[in-house]
Amino acid sequence: MPPLAIALLAALSLNGWEPVTDQALGAKVLRPTGWTVEALANDAIVVKAPPPLGGSATLLPVSGKALDGKGLVDSVVQGLGGKPAGALKMSTGHAALVQYIDPGSPEVWRTALVAAAVEGERGLVAVLSAPSGEFEAARPALAAIVQHLELSVPKPAPSLAVNTVAQRPLLFEPFREPKEQAFTGELPSGWSKDLSVAIVPGEAPYVRASAIGRSPDHLFSFVHYKLASFQEPVGGLTPDAPGFRAYERGALALERYLFPAVVKKAPQGFGDWEITRRSGPKALFTHDSGVRFDGEEVEYEYRFKGELLKGRAYVTTYLLPSKPSPVWFLYGLHGWEAPEGREPEARQATLRLLGSFKFEGRYAPQADTFWTLAREAAVAALSAQEKQPAPAAEATPIPRKGPEAALDAVERVASGFAVEGATVGIAAVAAGGRAPSPAFGELEKLR
DSSP: OOHHHHHHHHTTSGGGEEEEEETTTTEEEEEETTOEEEEOTTSOEEEEOOTTOOOEEEEEEEEOTTOOHHHHHHHHHHHHOSEEEEEEOOSSSEEEEEEEEOTTSTTOEEEEEEEEEEETTEEEEEEEEEEGGGHHHHHHHHHHHHHTOEEOOOOOOOOOSSOOOOOOOOOEEEEEOTTTOOEEEEEETTOEEEEEEEEEOSSSOEEEEEEEEEOTTSOEEEEEEEEEEEEOOOTTOOTTSTTBOOOOOTHHHIIIIIHHHHHHHOTTTEEEEEEEEEOOOEEEEEOTTSOEEEEEEEEEEEEETTEEEEEEEEEEEEEEOOSSSOEEEEEEEEEEEEETTOHHHHHHHHHHHHHHOEEOGGGGGGSSHHHHHHHHHHHHHHTSOOOOOOOOTTOOOOOBOOTTSOOOHHHHHHHTOOBTTBEEOHHHHHTTSSOSOGGGGGTTTOO
């Protein structure tokens, strides 16, 4: 038996397992000693073997009124690509095998067993993955991880912030831009949703889109795409000429253009804008042709109808050489705003919005390389949590994994998981009791 297979089988020893409980996330995971447990932005949980082992178990809790196990499995299989190796029979639920190549290790074929169990409006999708040569040896350990998952309604950790308003777990619901069906995503239930898309006319028309969620008590979560465009002044044109503006990287575009424009439009509602922290602009992409794509994280505060709100956002700007003069965009603004002490809730809403946002139909081409760069950079920058007290001794915080880390193929599919009528998240699934994992007792012997 290969050494890696022996190591994986040894992991099945009862003495080699340990529980990891995170009450704030709402999950209890049983893992082999030395394996890592991480959560993606949408609450998907990844349990992974340490190198040189290659096994992982990825779990996606889903909720919805008409969950279909086959549809959930098919979505993951299609996302992985590769070669379907057939459907498998389960007494309850649905499962399939697929062989695929991970772009991060193109020389190694991997096998994944994708399964879904559904009970009413609650479901659990599991992906057991390993290099094909190790899969059968890895399967018992991976199946045991899935079978022992326990979910509970998340309990936010005590906050050090001055605002003592109770922070309830956020429940999310899907949305679809109503006018053009241009994009979909998820925002908290009970929040108002301002969804818009427009084609801005001109010599070079472009698409502008925004999704803004707002709670009744002034928490804001937003994704803005191409807020404005300008031409760089050349020749005899000055920066003050209509439609012309010198390129402003990152936070400069907020400070010199967007914030003053917002105050000018609604002076009674917005005031006392101040940028309190800049990360410094970072070149996300440059080219000898003159193309450049810059990003910067920024924190700010302002008064909204007299109430002090604190904001945190990631802004991207895009300079494109063209004739008669270069064009640049205030390309992306992704982030949140909240009263002091409520930042963790707004942050959670924004990370879910960023992870679920998807252009669709004739607008799908907007999700190009620059859109992907902007979104991944925003998630990486905004994932850092606000300072919290040390967790209780009996709880171990499960770290969030953002796109700044190297996501493998299964993690990329899980982080962008989207099926019509299904919402990924622990809170709604756990509200109905223990996750429907007993059905996964068959995973070890499925053939």
